[in-house]
Amino acid sequence: MSIFSAIVVFAMIWAMVFLLMLQVGQDTQGDRGERVPGTHVSSPADFRLKPRLFWATVITLALWVPLIWLITSGLITIEGMRRITGRD
Numbered sequence: 001m002s003i004f005s006a007i008v009v010f011a012m013i014w015a016m017v018f019l020l021m022l023q024v025g026q027d028t029q030g031d032r033g034e035r036v037p038g039t040h041v042s043s044p045a046d047f048r049l050k051p052r053l054f055w056a057t058v059i060t061l062a063l064w065v066p067l068i069w070l071i072t073s074g075l076i077t078i079e080g081m082r083r084i085t086g087r088d
Helices: 003-021 049-073 078-085
Strands: none
């Protein structure tokens, strides 16, 4: 696996984790009963981006490091995946 491929895998995992993190622990204005005029009731009441970026990166590293090790160790190969799916 090249360095570029490893960076692409990291970016894909990070994007998925970050999009999931946007939904976790989010209170809406409707939940708090404090609606700002001109906004929707489902708008975030207090959105903090920096902690979400930090935790998305930490979780991604925790997933990415073992995955890259597994791929580079040779335990998972394209040929093995083809045999498993029956697409020889």
